[in-house]
Amino acid sequence: MPKRRPDHVPTRTCAVCRQSHPKREMTRIVRATDGSIRRDETGREPGRGTYICQDQACRDGERSAAAVKRALGAEPAPGTLEFEGAPHATT
Numbered sequence: 001m002p003k004r005r006p007d008h009v010p011t012r013t014c015a016v017c018r019q020s021h022p023k024r025e026m027t028r029i030v031r032a033t034d035g036s037i038r039r040d041e042t043g044r045e046p047g048r049g050t051y052i053c054q055d056q057a058c059r060d061g062e063r064s065a066a067a068v069k070r071a072l073g074a075e076p077a078p079g080t081l082e083f084e085g086a087p088h089a090t091t
């Protein structure tokens, strides 16, 4: 009988800060089978995925795009990494 590990939470490593966080708190970015980079809202999209944590610094457009490109080998389309709640730059 397998040991129950009630305290165990699956974690993933953030592509930007390289820290581990609970998977459910992460945003999954997936490189789909057609090669496009998109956010995986369901967590079940096929393809190679990487994760970005909730840290505001990690959700910065340029940093996250660079991290995704490094992790998945392709550049995300503009807007792919725009997170709701992110502060909008006002100039």
Ligand SMILES: [Zn+2]
Pocket (backbone or CB within 6 Å): 014, 015, 016, 017, 018, 019, 052, 053, 054, 055, 058
């Ligand atoms: Zn992070």
